[in-house]
Amino acid sequence: MQSKRFHIQANTDVHVLLNNVTYLTRQKVVDEVAITEIATVTSELAYNIIKYGCSGTITLSYSDTQCIIEAIDNGTGMQMSIEKAFVEGNSSSGSLGLGMSSIVRMSDEFNLTTSDSGTCVTCIKEY
Amino acid sequence: MVSHTFKLKPFTSQKGCGDFVCVFERDNDLLFALGDIGGHGSIEVGNLAEKMRAWLNENYQLAIKELFNGLSKIEGVEKFGATVFLGRVDTAQSLLHYMSIGDVKAFKIASTGIKNLSTQQGVLGFTAPNSMKEFVTNLNQNDGIVVTSDGVTSFNDALSDFSMSSVETVCGQIISQYAKKDDDASCLVLKMEGGKSKRKALDSPMVESGVTQEEYNRIEAPDSTAAKITAKQLSPQNSSLEVAHQRSPDFIALPDENTFFCVLDSQLAARKKIRELKDYLQLSDKQRISMKSIALEAISSLGVDVNVYVSESRMSITFPYNKAFYQQVNLVIGREHVGISPCGKWLVVWVLLANNVNITSTVFDEFKERVQLGISEENYAQYQQDQKRDVVLAQQAKLASMGEMIGAIAHQWRQPLNELALRIQTLKYKVKKGITDDDINSFIKDNLVTIDFMSKTVDDFRNFFRIDKSKEVFDVAKTVESVVVLQQAQLQSNGIDLVISGATGDVEGFKSEFQQVILNLVSNARDALNAKGNSNKVIEIAFDLNKITVTDNAGGIPPDVIERIFEPYFTTKAHGEGTGMGLYMSKMIINDHMEGEITAKNVTTVKGKGAEFTIKLPFYDSPRNKLPKATAELRV
Numbered sequence: 001m002q003s004k005r006f007h008i009q010a011n012t013d014v015h016v017l018l019n020n021v022t023y024l025t026r027q028k029v030v031d032e033v034a035i036t037e038i039a040t041v042t043s044e045l046a047y048n049i050i051k052y053g054c055s056g057t058i059t060l061s062y063s064d065t066q067c068i069i070e071a072i073d074n075g076t077g078m079q080m081s082i083e084k085a086f087v088e089g090n091s092s093s094g095s096l097g098l099g100m101s102s103i104v105r106m107s108d109e110f111n112l113t114t115s116d117s118g119t120c121v122t123c124i125k126e127y
Numbered sequence: 128m129v130s131h132t133f134k135l136k137p138f139t140s141q142k143g144c145g146d147f148v149c150v151f152e153r154d155n156d157l158l159f160a161l162g163d164i165g166g167h168g169s170i171e172v173g174n175l176a177e178k179m180r181a182w183l184n185e186n187y188q189l190a191i192k193e194l195f196n197g198l199s200k201i202e203g204v205e206k207f208g209a210t211v212f213l214g215r216v217d218t219a220q221s222l223l224h225y226m227s228i229g230d231v232k233a234f235k236i237a238s239t240g241i242k243n244l245s246t247q248q249g250v251l252g253f254t255a256p257n258s259m260k261e262f263v264t265n266l267n268q269n270d271g272i273v274v275t276s277d278g279v280t281s282f283n284d285a286l287s288d289f290s291m292s293s294v295e296t297v298c299g300q301i302i303s304q305y306a307k308k309d310d311d312a313s314c315l316v317l318k319m320e321g322g323k324s325k326r327k328a329l330d331s332p333m334v335e336s337g338v339t340q341e342e343y344n345r346i347e348a349p350d351s352t353a354a355k356i357t358a359k360q361l362s363p364q365n366s367s368l369e370v371a372h373q374r375s376p377d378f379i380a381l382p383d384e385n386t387f388f389c390v391l392d393s394q395l396a397a398r399k400k401i402r403e404l405k406d407y408l409q410l411s412d413k414q415r416i417s418m419k420s421i422a423l424e425a426i427s428s429l430g431v432d433v434n435v436y437v438s439e440s441r442m443s444i445t446f447p448y449n450k451a452f453y454q455q456v457n458l459v460i461g462r463e464h465v466g467i468s469p470c471g472k473w474l475v476v477w478v479l480l481a482n483n484v485n486i487t488s489t490v491f492d493e494f495k496e497r498v499q500l501g502i503s504e505e506n507y508a509q510y511q512q513d514q515k516r517d518v519v520l521a522q523q524a525k526l527a528s529m530g531e532m533i534g535a536i537a538h539q540w541r542q543p544l545n546e547l548a549l550r551i552q553t554l555k556y557k558v559k560k561g562i563t564d565d566d567i568n569s570f571i572k573d574n575l576v577t578i579d580f581m582s583k584t585v586d587d588f589r590n591f592f593r594i595d596k597s598k599e600v601f602d603v604a605k606t607v608e609s610v611v612v613l614q615q616a617q618l619q620s621n622g623i624d625l626v627i628s629g630a631t632g633d634v635e636g637f638k639s640e641f642q643q644v645i646l647n648l649v650s651n652a653r654d655a656l657n658a659k660g661n662s663n664k665v666i667e668i669a670f671d672l673n674k675i676t677v678t679d680n681a682g683g684i685p686p687d688v689i690e691r692i693f694e695p696y697f698t699t700k701a702h703g704e705g706t707g708m709g710l711y712m713s714k715m716i717i718n719d720h721m722e723g724e725i726t727a728k729n730v731t732t733v734k735g736k737g738a739e740f741t742i743k744l745p746f747y748d749s750p751r752n753k754l755p756k757a758t759a760e761l762r763v
Contacts, residue, residue: 081190082224082261083156083215101220109237110222110265113245115258117428 003061014046017058028062034127037106038067041123044103045071052119066126077114129157129216132294133315134302136278139168146276146313147176151187157216158187159315161231163276165208165250167311175203191215192261195226204252211251212274216317221266226259232279235264236271236289254420257428257455271318273297278312280305294318379466379475382436382443386486389499391433396501397422400435403498408442414478417460418444421476425452439484443477517715524712528643535614536584542616543577550574584613601638603631603744604670610645611668622664623656629670632746636721644716647709648677648740655681655738665734673746680737683729692727717742
């Protein structure tokens with residue numbers, strides 16, 4: 001399992017991450033759809049960190065069959081009820097709020113833990 | 128669509144059953160709850176379970192977090208305490224949202240394997256965590272959820288054919304085969320009959336995907352997002368919390384340093400070590416849960432290490448003082464078991480032991496060592512065997528270096544013995560020629576100097592082989608010189624120049640062991656130089672601020688073996704010439720006994736290519752002030 005961690009604090013960090021994620025994924029994955037989905041999930045998680053968590057980390061881990069994307073932020077957790085956060089169209093940040101549900105749709109495994117000291121999202125994408 | 132069922136097996140009667148299970152279904156979601164009230168077999172407990180179920184029936188449309196807060200406020204919960212698992216399956220999104228507190232077993236059965244669903248330590252109404260975590264996990268087609276109370280023993284076997292079995296079959300099997308006879312038992316099973324199907328199902332994901340079990344567990348229970356205090360969410364405690372705010376703190380002396388037991392530096396260590404302590408110290412369940420909950424919260428919420436102390440009659444934990452945390456702990460364990468150190472920096476929490484413990488016994492010492500190492504009894508037995516083996520290895524290495532040293536002394540004595548022989552032989556010619564008083568005085572003086580030198584060699588030899596009982600502070604440069612002076616004659620006879628440069632300070636350790644290391648390095652360099660056979664043979668010992676380097680110009684260590692030279696029994700010398708123990712023992716002495724580091728690399732200097740061994744040590748800048756290591760730990 002090869003891993004790489006990125007610190008996310010500003011939009012420039014997200015740009016660096018997204019430049020890297022496509023490159024790293026191509027080392028393991030041939031399927032362009034899977035590459036795009038991994039990049040999209042990573043992008044959504046990274047922007048969520050900036051929108052809600054102020055700062056955090058994204059860790060990308062690759063094995064021969066899957067990619068694990070782990071996003072950890074040090075924000076104050078999910079402000080709205082956790083059930084509503086996954087309903088499309090609901091957002092506490094003023095944006096479209098499509099993020100979380102699209103992340104779930106594109107992931108083969110999705111796990112989230114949130115409390116008032118931060119949120120951790122782990123997505124597994126098989127390829 | 129979600130198929131679901133649940134079963135309850137009361138300990139005595141339905142009216143006295145402290146377990147409750149309920150499921151509420153709507154168009155796009157399904158709420159389920161499984162709870163276990165503290166105690167069983169009493170009408171009061173049964174009534175509370177019924178009350179919680181009825182409240183959920185009225186309010187099931189609320190969000191999970193609100194339901195959790197609401198349950199904690201129900202009258203009676205603060206008296207009996209409860210463990211609760213609340214989950215909501217979002218059938219449109221194929222997601223499970225859940226919150227859980229206490230000893231509830233909950234699993235997600237997926238095509239990728241069986242995974243524990245996270246639960247938080249504590250008891251609703253008693254020792255609730257400072258912050259409640261909410262979890263979300265996705266569900267694919269045929270994925271299942273199984274939740275049971277602690278009245279059910281481990282039931283993994285019942286899940287082996289989950290995808291092929293109905294929820295009724297699985298639930299019935301768990302209750303009929305795994306329910307404890309002396310407790311209420313409950314089980315709830317759900318299965319996703321529709322929903323998102325996985326594009327690729329793996330029979331053995333842990334192996335095939337390359338993800339280890341440990342990595343999987345980390346993903347399932349990401350403790351890195353451990354939460355802070357949310358006493359507001361558990362509002363039944365708010366009134367008593369306010370009282371605690373107004374109370375002045377109780378001061379208590381810190382536990383005796385001699386009774387220090389171990390450090391809990393992670394949630395995993397806290398769980399494991401407190402469980403071991405519970406068995407050994409015969410703590411009650413309440414004492415164990417209290418200490419564990421407090422330690423876990425201190426580690427996760429405050430981000431500190433927790434120190435454990437065990438005296439004959441009490442077990443204590445200490446960690447840096449935090450006002451809010453102090454007030455919480457007061458509520459959890461009772462004011463009489465919490466205090467603040469007189470300096471105001473440490474919070475001390477303790478429990479009294481039902482039976483006194485002999486903390487001076489060998490059994491206790493071994494138990495303490497085992498817990499500190501964090502290993503099982505089986506591994507500890509192996510560890511003890513390894514320790515004994517290391518003692519034998521150390522003896523072997525010592526014997527090998529003794530052979531080295533005897534060789535060095537043989538060289539060292541050859542010259543003075545020659546001198547003595549010559550002087551004695553020339554004596555009779557001097558007598559024949561007519562000996563003077565000056566000749567006699569010179570004969571006596573010269574021979575005494577020679578004999579003194581030989582005697583000093585014997586003293587050095589004896590010092591080298593004495594077994595140090597305790598560590599001492601010694602001058603590194605002088606100690607190195609005391610070794611190489613014994614080897615000087617031998618090196619000269621081999622045509623090797625020894626150059627010593629630089630200055631250094633004092634270190635703490637076993638002096639003779641350190642001498643053994645230097646002897647090994649110089650002897651190895653000598654052997655390598657002799658094997659190389661070049662004319663310009665040099666060994667340089669250089670002292671720097673915090674390191675010693677021993678360099679030769681014998682061509683260096685072959686790259687294919689350089690990684691292995693510190694392994695036991697590894698030698699490149701011919702059979703019978705090297706034991707393969709020298710560098711292994713050197714590493715043990717420097718790394719384990721002196722808190723230092725020894726490394727090797729190949730270098731090229733003006734004298735040519737060669738090997739360089741570097742020893743880094745925690746030097747003293749003055750006899751009393753040890754230079755702190757970067758990784759130094761601060762403890763109470």
